[in-house]
Amino acid sequence: MKSLMIATFCLFISIIAFSQNSIEGTWQPEGKQAIFKIFEKDGKYYGQLIGSTNQDEDKKNQE
Incomplete structure (x- = not known):
């Protein structure tokens, strides 16, 4: 027993150790x-x- x-404990730890999160996607740093892709x-x-969450900055970048 x-x-x-x-x-079981070793299997659980190995699953956690090898799990990966994808960094791909859209991110907004805290x-x-x-906004980055x-x-x-x-x-x-x-x-x-x-892009930017500040609409004034978005307008400046388009010009």
């Missing part, structure tokens, strides 16, 4: 007004500034 519990291309990750 003890070995079964240890094996406390910042910028993170994407993968040719095996590398890139970030692109796609």
Whole structure:
């Protein structure tokens, strides 16, 4: 019984250790007004500034 519990615990820890969260998507850093898009291309990750929560800044960038 003890070995079964240890094996279950090790399996649970290994699942947590190998789980990954994708960094791809749209992000807004905490406390910042910028909005970034993170994407993968040719095996590398890139970030692109796609907008701002401040409408005045968006208008300046379009001109």
